[in-house]
Amino acid sequence: MPDRLWKVGELAARTGLTVRTLHHYDAIGLLSPSGRTGSAHASGHRLYIAADVTRLHQIVCLKQLGFSLEQVKEYMTRADYDPRAVVRLHLEKVRRQAAELAELGDRLEALANTLDAADAVSPDTFLETIEVMTMIEKYYTPEQLEQLKQRKEQVGDARIKEVEAEWPRLMAEVRTAMDAGTDPADPKVQDLARRWVGLVNEFTGGDPGIFKSLSSMYANEDNVRGMDVPAMRTMMEYVQKAMSAAGITFAGQ
Amino acid sequence: MPDRLWKVGELAARTGLTVRTLHHYDAIGLLSPSGRTGSAHASGHRLYIAADVTRLHQIVCLKQLGFSLEQVKEYMTRADYDPRAVVRLHLEKVRRQAAELAELGDRLEALANTLDAADAVSPDTFLETIEVMTMIEKYYTPEQLEQLKQRKEQVGDARIKEVEAEWPRLMAEVRTAMDAGTDPADPKVQDLARRWVGLVNEFTGGDPGIFKSLSSMYANEDNVRGMDVPAMRTMMEYVQKAMSAAGITFAGQ
DNA sequence: GGTACACCCTGACGTAACGTGAGGTTCAAG
DNA sequence: CTTGAACCTCACGTTACGTCAGGGTGTACC
The missing domain is CATH 1.10.8 (Helicase, Ruva Protein; domain 3)
Known part of the structure; x- marks a missing residue:
């Protein structure tokens, strides 16, 4: 039955597409039926011939390979592409997307x-x-x-909770000392600085890379876990003076 | 600077989003600035407070996890979800998509x-x-x-080309015999059937599974590599009568 | 106080590939 | 000639903004 004619509904049922989809392909000029009922009256029923069915099949195949309708159309009208190059390029794109999704x-x-x-x-x-x-x-x-x-894992949850509770206390004390105008060289402030350095060292483990990443984060972000980082930066300047006075540094810097 | 105000452009520059994006978030009610210049005049410049910036940051994070704006909005307004379940569900969806893309x-x-x-x-x-x-x-x-x-690979390209050339010849001969009304039991037709079976066996290698898949394909598709399958089905009935007469069967059926 | 200029504002249309009606027409059977 | 099924043509909705167009606002400088 090579000269049999198909109506949209039949074609849709056969291909698993919807009637609307075929209408759409017609509208964008991707696949227009070769005939219509009622000759030139316009708005006659669409009649697809065997060649149309073949073309539709090819369209579906290209779509399943992830090509856009625009690409499919380009590809089927102008046939001056290098299929290998097209497929390779498309393959790369798909691989990239897959990798991104996998990472997500x-x-x-x-x-x-x-x-x-x-x-x-x-x-x-x-x-x-x-x-x-x-x-x-x-x-x-x-x-x-x-x-x-x-x-x-080495340190354990308990110690982590302690440290998390310690930070706000320490920061409050530093703020108090600053507000009181205490000299950073004051032994009390030097003690605060030692505690500060101790907490940081405990986190970085003396690793210079981690220290750098940490610094970078606090230099660029204004909000880390709800903490007022700009305020911390001000404190940090104060603490660093105290560190100089006490002659101490961060581990591994 | 917790009480500092931000204008769209500043916020856009800081977050890497565009001004249009912030307008969009405002339009869909995802993130509306807490203030405007010129009080209630309408069409004053948008002024974002710190809380808005935080919310925006959360929005961006959720978006990077692949949630739609609709989901983000739902999630941030009605907080009666189970975060774990939401993430697990979303994870599964992402994994599925990634697998599909990988297969593609x-x-x-x-x-x-x-x-x-x-x-x-x-x-x-x-x-x-x-x-x-x-x-x-x-x-x-x-x-x-x-x-x-x-x-x-075992068979080699040469033999494959031979077979591909042989099929049309064989089919033409069968058609001629059919059109002439030759009895399927005729020795000549039995010979044709033997050639037919030989070609099929050569393809299936006697594997029943492959034979079944092949049969299924030719039973359901009307066009395989440009061949007129409905016509082949008619021939097949004729050939099968000849096979019965010759007492031969397909290998491994 | 005026003016330049950067920045801001509100529409409004476009995107990809159809889904989903609304409201009217055509085909094939009886 | 009448059904009822299948078909037809608009036309709007979807996602997350991009991209003008045409017109206001904020601020720095004279």
């Missing part, structure tokens, strides 16, 4: 694991976790993250 | 290799190759394809 998947999985490890997950902690993770990924290399993860 | 990549690579192996690649042979590959993927399992590939 990895990040989501890491997030999911982090959330599972947390005690309670309110929407707020959720948003905070995401923010922290995103920021962290921006400043630390994957190797550094692995390193931090191992250190975290 | 594999198919494209197979296509590219096939094209590289071909002598000349005109757009027509290209389209034909795609059609054949797509159809083949539909009927044969990956294992069967591997099997066919190995057999193809």
Whole structure:
């Protein structure tokens, strides 16, 4: 039956496409039926011949390979392309997209694991976790993250909670000393500086790379886990004076 | 500077978004600035406060995880979701998409290799190759394809070309016999049937699975590599009568 | 106080590949 | 000649903005 005629509905049923899709292909000039009922009356029913069916099949194939309708059209009208080059190029694009999606998947999985490890997950902690993770990924290399993860396991949750509680206390004391106009060289301030350096060293583990990433993060972000970083930068200048006076430095800088 | 105000341009520069994007977020109610210049005059410049900046940051993070703006909005307004479940669900979706893209990549690579192996690649042979590959993927399992590939290497290109040239000749002869009204039991027709069976056996290698897939393909498709399959089905009935008369069967059926 | 100029504003249309009606017409059977 | 199914042509909706067009605003300088 090579000279049989097909109506849209039949063709749609056969190919798994919808009637609307065939209408669309007609509208954009990708596949117009070779005939219509009622001759030139316009608005007659579409009649597709065998050649149209073949063309449609090719269109579907190219679509399944991920080409856009525009590309398919270009490709089928102007046949002056090098098929190999086209396929190779398209392949590269698909590979890139696949890699990106896979990486996104990895990040989501890491997030999911982090959330599972947390005690309670309110929407707020959720948003905070995401923010922290995103920021962290921006400043630390994957190797550094692995390193931090191992250190975290060594140190243990208890100590981490202690440190997290210690920071606000320390910052409050530094602020008090600054507001009081205390000389950074004052032994009390030098003590504060020693505690500050101690906490930072505990985090970096003396690794210069991690110290650099950390510095970079606090230099560029204004908000890290809800902390007022600009204020911290001001304190840092003060603390650094005290460090000079006490003759101490960060580990591994 | 927690109480500093930001204008769209500044915020855009800081976040890497565009001004238009911020306008868009405002328009869809995802992030509206807390203030405007010129009070209630309408059409004053947008003024974002620190809280707005934080919210924007969270929006950006969620977007980078692949959530749609609609989802982000839902998530940030109604906070009665289980973050873990949401992330796991989203993760699965992303993984599925990544797998699909990876598979598409594999198919494209197979296509590219096939094209590289071909002598000349005109757009027509290209389209034909795609059609054949797509159809083949539909009927044969990956294992069967591997099997066919190995057999193809064993047999060699020369024999494949011979067979491809032989089919049209054979079909023409069968048609002639049919049109002449020759009895299928006629020895001449039995010979034709033997040749037919021989060619099919050579392709299937006597594998029942491949025979089944092949049959399925020719039973469901009306066009395989430009061949008039409906006509072949008619011939097949005739050939089968001759096969019965000759007492032969397909290998491994 | 005026003026330049950068920056801001609000529409409004375009994108890809159709989905989804609305409202009217045509075909094939009875 | 009448159904009912299948068909027809608009035309708007979808996503996340890009890209003008045409006109206001803020601020620095004279």
